[in-house]
Amino acid sequence: MRITRRSFLAGTAAVAATLPFPAIAQNKPVKIGLLTVKTGPLAAGGIQMEQGTIRFMKDRNYTLAGRKVELIVADTGGNPAGTKTKTQELVERDGVDMIFGPLAAFELLAISDYTAQAKTPVLSLAAAEDMTQRRPNPYFIRASATSSQNMHPLADYAAKELKYKRVMTLADDFAFGHEQMAGFGRVFEDGGGRIAKKLWPPLVTPDYTPYIAQITGVDAVVQGFASSNPLKFMKQYRDAGLKLPVLGGGTAADDALLKSYGDEAVGMISCSFYTADLDTPSNKRLVDGMVKDYGNIPGLYAAGLYINGIVAEGALEKTGGKTDDREAFNKALRSVSLTDTPRGPLSFDHLGNVVGSFYIRRTERKGDKLVNTTIKTYPKVSQFWTYDEKWFLSQAVYSRDFPPLKS
Amino acid sequence: MSVSLLLAINSITLGGLLFLLSAGFSLIFGLMKIPNLTHGSFFMLGAYLSTTLIARGFDFWTAALVAGVLVAVFGTIVERLILRRLAGAELAQVLVTLGLSFMIADVCLMVWTGDPIRIDTPAALRGTTSVMGLGFPIYRLAVSLIAVVFAAGLWGLLDRTRLGAMIRAGVDDAPMARVVGIRVSRLFTVVFGLGAWLAGFAGVIGGPILSVYPGLDQEMLPLALVVVILGGSGSLLGSFVGSFVVGFLYNFGQAMFPELAYVVLFLPMLLVLVVRPQGLFGRQAV
Numbered sequence: 001m002r003i004t005r006r007s008f009l010a011g012t013a014a015v016a017a018t019l020p021f022p023a024i025a026q027n028k029p030v031k032i033g034l035l036t037v038k039t040g041p042l043a044a045g046g047i048q049m050e051q052g053t054i055r056f057m058k059d060r061n062y063t064l065a066g067r068k069v070e071l072i073v074a075d076t077g078g079n080p081a082g083t084k085t086k087t088q089e090l091v092e093r094d095g096v097d098m099i100f101g102p103l104a105a106f107e108l109l110a111i112s113d114y115t116a117q118a119k120t121p122v123l124s125l126a127a128a129e130d131m132t133q134r135r136p137n138p139y140f141i142r143a144s145a146t147s148s149q150n151m152h153p154l155a156d157y158a159a160k161e162l163k164y165k166r167v168m169t170l171a172d173d174f175a176f177g178h179e180q181m182a183g184f185g186r187v188f189e190d191g192g193g194r195i196a197k198k199l200w201p202p203l204v205t206p207d208y209t210p211y212i213a214q215i216t217g218v219d220a221v222v223q224g225f226a227s228s229n230p231l232k233f234m235k236q237y238r239d240a241g242l243k244l245p246v247l248g249g250g251t252a253a254d255d256a257l258l259k260s261y262g263d264e265a266v267g268m269i270s271c272s273f274y275t276a277d278l279d280t281p282s283n284k285r286l287v288d289g290m291v292k293d294y295g296n297i298p299g300l301y302a303a304g305l306y307i308n309g310i311v312a313e314g315a316l317e318k319t320g321g322k323t324d325d326r327e328a329f330n331k332a333l334r335s336v337s338l339t340d341t342p343r344g345p346l347s348f349d350h351l352g353n354v355v356g357s358f359y360i361r362r363t364e365r366k367g368d369k370l371v372n373t374t375i376k377t378y379p380k381v382s383q384f385w386t387y388d389e390k391w392f393l394s395q396a397v398y399s400r401d402f403p404p405l406k407s
Numbered sequence: 408m409s410v411s412l413l414l415a416i417n418s419i420t421l422g423g424l425l426f427l428l429s430a431g432f433s434l435i436f437g438l439m440k441i442p443n444l445t446h447g448s449f450f451m452l453g454a455y456l457s458t459t460l461i462a463r464g465f466d467f468w469t470a471a472l473v474a475g476v477l478v479a480v481f482g483t484i485v486e487r488l489i490l491r492r493l494a495g496a497e498l499a500q501v502l503v504t505l506g507l508s509f510m511i512a513d514v515c516l517m518v519w520t521g522d523p524i525r526i527d528t529p530a531a532l533r534g535t536t537s538v539m540g541l542g543f544p545i546y547r548l549a550v551s552l553i554a555v556v557f558a559a560g561l562w563g564l565l566d567r568t569r570l571g572a573m574i575r576a577g578v579d580d581a582p583m584a585r586v587v588g589i590r591v592s593r594l595f596t597v598v599f600g601l602g603a604w605l606a607g608f609a610g611v612i613g614g615p616i617l618s619v620y621p622g623l624d625q626e627m628l629p630l631a632l633v634v635v636i637l638g639g640s641g642s643l644l645g646s647f648v649g650s651f652v653v654g655f656l657y658n659f660g661q662a663m664f665p666e667l668a669y670v671v672l673f674l675p676m677l678l679v680l681v682v683r684p685q686g687l688f689g690r691q692a693v
Binding site: 039040041042043044045046047199200201202204205206207209210211213214227228231232235236239240241256257259260261262 | 410413414417421512513516520521522523524525527528535542543544546547615616617618620621622625626627630657658659660661662665666668669
């Protein structure tokens with residue numbers, strides 16, 4: 001079920017007409033704009049973002065800190081120009097108090113300056129490192145993870161617990177892939193391991209066999225693919241008869257993607273900021289609600305937006321439901337510190353990025369389903385891992401060739 | 408050495424899949440001069456339809472044939488109702504087929520959601536076989552075999568039957584074919600349907616390798632274009648050779664010059680366009 005602005009307004013009007021509402025409900029509603037992608041190749045994640053948002057609003061009966069919420073969903077089409085247009089509509093025509101989304105880093109970069117000038121807080125999953133590092137936007141808050149924030153703990157686990165010495169990495173040849181593998185490489189090599197080779201298949205690669213054929217002489221393979229690519233890669237990897245263990249980031253074995261996988265995914269070790277098997281009251285509510293409404297467990301896109309909702313609620317409670325003073329509201333958002341969210345406890349650093357738990361999971365078969373089982377939790381992981389923030393920021397941003405391999 | 412051998416075998420299997428995809432494209436372009444930009448969508452639609460058919464209990468091969476037929480029916484309708492009216496208007500054809508491909512993508516998104524869907528490899532062809540001491544998936548070898556069988560079948564159709572003779576006449580000189588009493592417009596429908604069937608069928612056959620997801624259409628279309636431009640439009644032999652050339656370029660290009668993967672793939676196409684615009688096996692336009 002989709003809730004458009006019009007049907008939502010009609011619905012609330014009908015309810016208001018029949019129920020004696022307390023005085024507070026007559027305040028004008030908090031307006032939240034959701035920038036998501038509902039068409040094109042990125043739509044899978046975008047649709048889940050919308051589902052997670054709507055699930056949260058339903059759980060709160062569209063009321064946060066005593067104020068009604070009006071949710072306005074905009075489809076960016078998955079491109080920067082569309083994102084810019086929709087953002088301007090949300091800010092100038094609809095006058096939203098905050099924006100959830102967008103999905104992709106290139107969408108976020110297109111609106112970052114504009115939203116900062118308009119003093120509109122943006123709560124996005126987009127993982128671009130420098131948004132909360134060397135070029136921070138004071139109105140940007142990320143409750144999910146930077147590209148490398150998943151990969152630092154994964155690399156630590158691979159080097160220290162799995163005791164891998166040499167690995168090969170494969171990731172999509174764009175910023176998200178580069179940043180993931182750079183982060184993995186730094187921590188893995190500092191932990192005594194070596195990266196034998198980094199391979200970068202183009203984002204559009206129908207057949208990964210030319211890359212898979214080059215995998216040799218390593219203990220394990222690390223994949224940092226996103227969208228539908230992890231599925232294609234794993235299938236072709238197992239079809240080629242390779243048995244080496246596979247490690248992956250948040251998007252590689254996302255819980256929502258498991259239903260698309262077959263046995264080729266069994267045994268994959270992944271690290272994510274969200275895991276569906278986390279036993280917290282709010283996560284249980286999220287999982288049950290998603291299964292009931294959409295027939296699938298949530299992955300990081302749905303959960304990420306649900307968590308954004310909880311963060312917004314936390315900030316509204318701090319300001320007593322007020323959003324008029326944008327600077328105060330923005331400050332409240334960043335100072336939110338929560339104990340029960342679907343990803344466990346979280347808070348934010350002074351750059352607006354999350355400090356929270358990350359989960360190492362193993363993909364297993366249970367009956368006719370695949371599930372991720374958490375095998376280790378890294379609590380209070382910051383975007384700088386265990387490195388000194390000053391030193392970390394003095395280094396260049398993670399990229400295809402930075403930091404260079406030690407071997 | 409062993410990597411090169413593996414890549415070589417993989418080039419042949421990818422070439423096989425590309426042939427199934429591009430043979431129809433080439434015939435349509437050769438006969439009707441329509442650059443059918445919905446061809447990638449036919450491929451994706453076939454794959455999506457087969458996932459539904461398989462979920463309803465069809466076995467893989469029946470699903471492949473039936474999904475192909477459904478796509479062919481759709482293609483025929485598109486040809487009769489829309490493309491027929493745009494004969495000779497290339498710009499309109501490009502825009503209409505491109506627009507259709509977007510519409511098909513949206514409808515697929517609605518029906519099959521955005522989640523990628525995997526297609527199981529048929530049970531008999533699972534596992535790997537040993538080719539000169541190297542593991543290689545059996546299914547991929549089967550794909551190249553299917554492509555060769557289809558190539559032979561299509562060649563027989565075009566070269567040995569009356570219908571084939573009429574199609575060849577239409578490709579070579581449509582006005583003259585009309586003059587001698589061939590109903591070229593009916594040929595158009597037959598060829599468009601056949602091309603759509605091949606694309607839909609190829610989508611299903613490619614499914615166990617590629618799976619199916621939004622955007623698959625736009626990934627496959629450029630590959631079909633490269634094959635047809637390299638090989639020459641309207642030429643079956645051209646598609647056949649072009650497919651395997653692209654298969655080799657793709658595999659060795661991505662393995663040896665990963666940074667230049669697309670250059671390796673598209674540079675030969677540019678060269679052919681400049682030096683021999685009709686393609687390696689295409690005939691000079693009359």
